[in-house]
Amino acid sequence: MSQINSKITEEIRSKVKALLSAEEIAAFVGFIDGTLPMTARPFTARSPEDADRLVFNSFCVVNPAVYLPPLLKSLEPPRRPTDPLPEGPLPKVGILATGCWSRNISIQLQENQIARERVVVLGTGCRGMVDMRKVGSIIDGREIEKAYELDDRISVSGKGFSEEILLEDVLRDNCLTCICPNPVIMDHRVGGQVPDRRVDNRFPFVDEIESKSLDKRWEWFQNEISSCIRCYACRNVCPLCYCPTCFVDDSRPQWVGKSLDPADTSIFHILRAFHCAGRCTNCGSCETVCPMGINMRVLTSKLTKDVIDLYGTEAGVDSDAPLPLTTYSETDRQDFMV
């Protein structure tokens, strides 16, 4: 077991146990071990006993901030939309947050989806999460029966093989270009500060596509989305997607047809990315959960890059700066206009 992560796990357990026993929080969003090796399952701990199951390791690939707004809502007493908020403080929720997760919490706060006084953030530094597909390609897709984590390596074994893989070789692409491994907001710290990653080029994939010709770019895009089965897992896992009715579910007008027509799939992917413009924190959940391995993060990265170039802001890093599409400047560039 990784010394660093087991220490964080211990600290999370004792802290959450204390918070839940003192009834300071009603629930805590974290992770427990998954049923398969190298997986971690998002989990809501609601009792001090639950806290003993919480873990933190390099397999926590889903951004838990996605559960925060609905969980907070579910803990409020039932009321009609027009009824006033009940008297007295509402139950609080604790949440585990690394750099990008905390940036998403910060954005939810800015967008008034959650109330700061109802959230208790347990911040921890993150050294990056593992990309299962990268591991799979190293071991030629053989089935992993056992895996455990050391500080800089993971050891995997199965029928007739046993290998040690360097963590750095199998980190997710978004973790390799991470600019914010430490939480931007927190109430309690678990584990130590993680040194910032030295990133020379934050958008290598975007640059690669941008250097292609128009036709090649279209070819790349159509090829990339051709395998999309429109399961909307990328939308469901995204902490930015909290609209009561998503544009893909609208039927009048029907923005996105229910067919697998390339035009419908293209529109879905363009709009999904566009709705994350200036808000995406590069947490990589969408790409990780995609059953077809579509690299849709290239689209959101392109938008992130443009937002930095045009408006100089970075989503969720500075909680005082307004989100780029909720504000404007009279001197914004308009050389794209006719």
Place this chain on the structure above:
Amino acid sequence: MSQSWEPKIIAFLCNWCSYPAADLAGVGRMQYPPNVRIVRVPCSSRVSANLILSALKSGADGVLVSGCHPGDCHYISGNLYARRRFALLKNLIEFIGIEPGRVNFFWAAASEGGKIVEVMKTVSASVKELGPAGRMVKRFDVPARSPQQKFA
């Protein structure tokens, strides 16, 4: 089939400046290409990415979006919010391989009847040069049912 192909262009014009500009062009008997179909919207910021992409999906060969000049917006700042969104959207759709001339943005004041005619002419010519839109267009391969079939 027709000898010369003519593009279909959807223009989203804001109620306060661009639509009156087109109206002024009509009143002034200035001719603009009949390829342009105008949709009047309350403000240029009403034009979402959904609308623009829907137009392309439904077979528009070009899209034109216009609002008041910065500082002239009837709602003070609608066009300034829209400008940020359009800049990002245009970059994104060009990034994925939609031809740069398909989606166009410009500002027009209510008095600029001549300008809007000029823009419509240039956009219509450039879209014509690009040829029929092939990307993002949804193909309906199912044959349309005849009225008899409908009640069968």
